[in-house]
Each structure stands twice: as C-alpha cells, then as structure tokens.
Amino acid sequence: MTPTAAADLLAIARDITLTAGDLARARRAEGVNIAASKSSPEDVVTLADQETEALIRRMLAAARPNDGFYGEESEATAGTSGLTWVVDPIDGTVNYLYGIPTYAVSIAVVEGDGDPATSTPLAGAVLNPATGELFTASLGGGAFLGTRQLHVNTGVSMPLALIGTGFSYTAARRVKQARVVAGLISEVRDIRRFGAAALDLCLVAAGRIDAYYERGLKPWDHAAGELIATEAGAKVGGFGEDRATETLLIAAAPDVYGTLEPILAGLFADHMGDDPI
Helix, strand or coil: HHHHHHHHHHHHHHHHHHHHHHHHHHHHHHHCCEECCCCCCCEEEHHHHHHHHHHHHHHHHHHHCCEEEEEECCCCCCCCCCCEEEEEEEEEEEHHCCCCCCEEEEEEEEECCCCCCCCEEEEEEEEEECEEEEEEEEECCEECCCCCECCCCCCHHHHHHHEEEEECCCCHHHHHHHHHHHHHHCCCCEECCCCCCHHHCCCCCCCCEEEEEEECCCHHHHHHHHHHHHHHHCCEECCCCCCCCCCCCECCCCHHHHEEEEEEEHHHHHCCCCCCC
C-alpha cells in the first residue's frame, strides 16, 4: 500500500465520518431511544447506533463496493479487495445516552479481515461530534487533529504519568478491574476514565494523557484510534511483545510503555488471573 493510496482511503474515511457524525449529533439533540442491550443490561444499543452504522455502510458500499465491512451493529461481510472497513458508529454509547459530550464515530480501513492480530490498519478517522474534533491518520502519513500533527508525550516518569483506562460492562469483572486500578493509582499521577476507547487512544496521540490501557476491547473499538496513536509515536500492544487484542491493549510512548507494561502484568496476574474476557 503506497502512501498515496492510504491517503485516498483516508479521504473516504474522513468524509464518511463527518457525515455520520452529523447524523449522530442530530439524533442526540432529538433524544435517544434504546433499541436493545447486548452483553448485559448496562451494554446498550441505541437506534442512533444502528441508523448511523447503516448510513456508513451504504456510503462505503457506494465508494468501495469490493471491500469488506466489519461493524459493531450489523453482520460482517467479506470483500474481494483484501481490505476491510472496521466501524464503530457511536463509540461511548452510554455517554451518548446520558448526553455526556465524549463519544465518537470511528472508521478504519485495514488490510485483512479486521482481526487485530493479523490485520494492518491503513487509514482511520475518529470524530467527536459533540466537540467537532476530528483525529485522522494514514499508514506512514502521521496523525493529525484537524491540520495539527500529533505527537505522544515522551520521557514521562510513572509518578507523573496520567493514565486512561476503561471497564467491562460485567459487574463482577469491573470489581476485579477496580482492584487493578487500586494497585496502579499509587504508582502514577492519576487515573482517568472517559468511556470511549477510540477517543482514549486519540488522547494519547494528542498528549492529553500519557498512556491508556483496557481489557476486553473489540476490533471496532480501537482500529482507527490505534493507528492514530501509532502514527503519533505510540507503541500499541498487549503483554510483552503481543499485539493489542481483546486480552489487553496498552498505548503509550515506547519508554512509558516499557515501564507501565510490567506493572500492569503484575497487577493483572494478582487481581484477574485467568478471568475470561
């Protein structure tokens, strides 16, 4: 994939993300209706999630009919081009439901089927419709907030590091994750929980937090944000040299990552053990 081709894909992702963001913002202003719940009663889907994904899917099918599609709210379909669009129509649905202005439309295109263990992100866009902030990146092309190029914070010692994280929708698992946080919080400046993984990764890219980790993320949660963080200079992975998967995602500047990862590995072993995701 040449830089020019990746930039062309990014232009599609950016334009569709902006259009989808307009729809999500309009539906939020009209009032949100819950359509269903998924993994637990707390894990809700709104009608706007479904409508926004349907719009994105139609626009991508018109622009790139031979590509695959892998979204949160509808059935995945394979393409013939070797590329797959990985889509979260509204990341941070609970924030969206409550009117908290921290949610995102996240669209990425990857080489592969969307499995983060085997796919290569090529371009991605993450929009917070409530603020209008648009984060973008293409492979080898850098990461941007609007027209400003982004760079992660480096040289941050753990006692001065601001760390982002997130929690499971399952109450019993949240208790275990809270124990990990309780063990970590004395090692760092503070902990933040914003409730939208795609934006958390963009905050790392923008230097608004120093690192982010979370367990249980799905591919659509992080495909675009992971590329944006990586292109801003972050290392994104899991335990040891593992790639970021549902088991764990950590994002930070390489030096910060190198200090944080063994701390998290010990805390997860102590408090979560072999707990299923």
